[in-house]
Amino acid sequence: MELIRKIIHVDMDAFYASIEQRDHPEWRGKPLVVGGDPNRRGVVATCSYEARRYGIHSAMAAQQAYQRCPHAIFIRPRFDVYHAVSAQIMQIFHSYTELVEPLSLDEAYLDVTHNLRGIAAGTHVAQAIKAQIYQETGLTASAGVSYNKFIAKLASDYRKPDGLTVVSPQQAVRFLEGISIDKFFGVGKVTAARLRELDIETGADLKRLSEAELQRILHKQGSVLYHYVRGEDDRPVQPARVRKSVGKETTLSEDLDDPEELLLLMSQMAEQVARRLHELQLLGKTITLKLRWSDFQRLTRSITIPDATQDARTIVNILTPVLLNQMQTGQQRVRLIGVTVSHLITSAEANQPAQIYPLPLWDEDAWLA
Numbered sequence: 001m002e003l004i005r006k007i008i009h010v011d012m013d014a015f016y017a018s019i020e021q022r023d024h025p026e027w028r029g030k031p032l033v034v035g036g037d038p039n040r041r042g043v044v045a046t047c048s049y050e051a052r053r054y055g056i057h058s059a060m061a062a063q064q065a066y067q068r069c070p071h072a073i074f075i076r077p078r079f080d081v082y083h084a085v086s087a088q089i090m091q092i093f094h095s096y097t098e099l100v101e102p103l104s105l106d107e108a109y110l111d112v113t114h115n116l117r118g119i120a121a122g123t124h125v126a127q128a129i130k131a132q133i134y135q136e137t138g139l140t141a142s143a144g145v146s147y148n149k150f151i152a153k154l155a156s157d158y159r160k161p162d163g164l165t166v167v168s169p170q171q172a173v174r175f176l177e178g179i180s181i182d183k184f185f186g187v188g189k190v191t192a193a194r195l196r197e198l199d200i201e202t203g204a205d206l207k208r209l210s211e212a213e214l215q216r217i218l219h220k221q222g223s224v225l226y227h228y229v230r231g232e233d234d235r236p237v238q239p240a241r242v243r244k245s246v247g248k249e250t251t252l253s254e255d256l257d258d259p260e261e262l263l264l265l266m267s268q269m270a271e272q273v274a275r276r277l278h279e280l281q282l283l284g285k286t287i288t289l290k291l292r293w294s295d296f297q298r299l300t301r302s303i304t305i306p307d308a309t310q311d312a313r314t315i316v317n318i319l320t321p322v323l324l325n326q327m328q329t330g331q332q333r334v335r336l337i338g339v340t341v342s343h344l345i346t347s348a349e350a351n352q353p354a355q356i357y358p359l360p361l362w363d364e365d366a367w368l369a
Contacts, residue, residue, distance in 0.1 A: 006122030249338025
């Protein structure tokens with residue numbers, strides 16, 4: 001008889017913002033935004049649940065967040081504190097199982113099929129982990145428990161904050177059929193819009209399409225979704241993950257040819273990439289800009305610098321002339337833009353603080369000159 005795995009996905013609730021509200025009682029119950037300065041180009045790293053009621057969310061421009069909630073409290077991230085709390089949480093995870101796959105500072109997969117505490121039920125392991133996190137850090141976490149990684153991650157997001165959702169093999173079909181299509185891994189705004197044009201709103205709708213039909217519409221991702229919606233995911237929990245790059249890209253809802261709008265998007269993605277590098281304690285030497293034009297032709301331009309960086313302004317300084325040059329030489333509109341940092345080293349390997357590449361900060365007026 002095949003052994004059914006017990007997989008838990010744990011996701012801290014509004015991690016950065018919750019730490020700040022824990023450490024600053026005067027901010028509790030108030031809309032709090034952690035991230036960029038609303039008076040400058042920057043993005044929201046995360047925000048409290050009070051801020052989310054105003055439609056603020058991560059990766060939103062800080063200026064837009066301010067417009068939605070002018071009385072919100074805007075603060076810069078304290079990554080040293082977040083790293084310290086994350087280390088506490090990861091230590092708790094490792095006290096239950098050796099099979100821990102961190103995805104970021106505040107979330108991880110755990111395989112507790114054979115756990116160090118000898119607890120039979122995955123649900124009881126998740127309950128114990130949540131209780132211990134709260135006892136030791138004062139923070140809440142949401143957890144999903146199932147027999148594979150895909151469903152466990154969906155389940156952890158099902159009841160937030162401080163939620164616990166268990167999806168057994170017997171419950172999986174009904175659970176997946178009721179999930180909104182945009183909750184499926186890899187389905188962004190553009191893919192969701194394409195599927196909704198075909199009247200696909202939920203997992204149940206998605207199951208009506210054959211694998212061949214999904215491949216025709218979404219290529220490789222179509223095949224992945226075909227298996228996911230049927231509860232099929234054999235990916236193991238991998239404690240050691242070798243990361244080769246950190247990047248962010250987005251397919252635009254409308255093709256753009258306005259350099260100012262594209263520079264703003266690129267700056268937002270650079271800050272997201274820099275934040276992720278900080279979280280992972282990584283720096284990179286190769287900075288890459290990716291563009292896909294309206295005719296689907298793709299262009300990538302990479303620049304390797306002597307000192308590895310994890311600084312958003314450095315990334316923007318390097319890629320700005322690259323982007324402007326492409327916009328001046330080409331007449332096409334852009335449908336996809338991406339920023340990637342590769343050739344990675346750890347902060348320990350760098351043996352020094354993040355280096356700022358010696359380029360002047362581009363004057364915003366000069367961008368359009």
